[in-house]
Amino acid sequence: LEETNIEDADFFIATTGNDEANLLSCILVRKYNVPNIIARVSNPDHEEAFKEVGIDNVISPEITAAGFLEKLVTRPNVADLISLGEGDAEILDMTVTNDKVVGKRIKDISPTKDYIIIATYEKDGKLVIPQPDNTLARGEKVSVLVKRGSFSKASKKLEK
Template sequence: MNLNSLNFFKNLRTGNRQYAVIGLGRFGRAVCMTLHNLGYEVLGIDTNERQVDQAIADEIAAHALQLDSTQPAALQEAGIFEFDTVIVAIGNYVQESIITTLNLKEGGVPHVVAKASSEVHGKLLQRVGADHVVFPEHEMGCELARSLTRPGILDRFELDPDHSIVEVVVPKEFDGKSILELDLRSRYGVNVLAVCHNDRFEINPTPNVRLVKGAILIVVGSNQGINQLPV
């Protein structure tokens, strides 16, 4: 699972250096691997010994433990309640996911991010205290639909439901024209953050920069305006 296009990491506290991830399925492994590669210390947890051994062998986490997260005593003994942020990635096992989230909050974990497999599951997680609930399958589905209908948009980071930062391929309609000539702010409600051509980025380009078809344009603005770009 590719987490690059998900909003998942917006829900994590950037001041943290340590995270615990409970559930080492596809989503949990992807979270562990991404955090580990970003330089954070990650503890992976699963009830399945094979999953734990595989996480250690693949070096996707600094440490990995086999334990039953529905048992508060096991979490306490492993020191999980001392973590500032814990990710509950047991999305396909609703009862275990809810009990684990409840245990973490009752154990004093300040920030719990939980994966939900359905809207009802998400509501239940919120009821027992989850600070953030994520729906990765839903987000990936939305991202797939966007990529199929708007292939010129290479990547998107949603700032909120109405605004995004996107990476787009410069279309032929923009070829040879300057940012000033295109007047993107007035026409589409977007601002240019950077232009990339031949693997070289120009950050905060001047209005006189001329765009080349096939280059990369990074803009920020309303989703409504972004969706009107000729890409």
């Protein structure tokens, strides 16, 4: 570690596929006062041990992939753009297919306490900041900020 000038490092990232090697290397790096230590963990049962020794960020590619696959299965027509906060909300792309909202003004369906339409897109893909009196068209792509646990409400409102 000293040969690599660990004293000057701002980050240390342990990314082997071996949890024990990652944990041990992070523990050793702690004595060099590296400000940010990040570790990969393969076994979710080991995550708590990593956090207990003071590792700043513990990342599990397996859990991340499983969460992504779950979203693909449970909402196959929705693009997940980003999670906000600590996963408290997501920005999702949806396509308007519900006849009950086609032709309605944005202000008549958004915002609610669960979601808000934050962008619409023209046919050429150009982003439009929605105005209250804009109307929704069948097949129109929209970006929606949705609170955690409220995806189904937004989906039912905008999609069939």
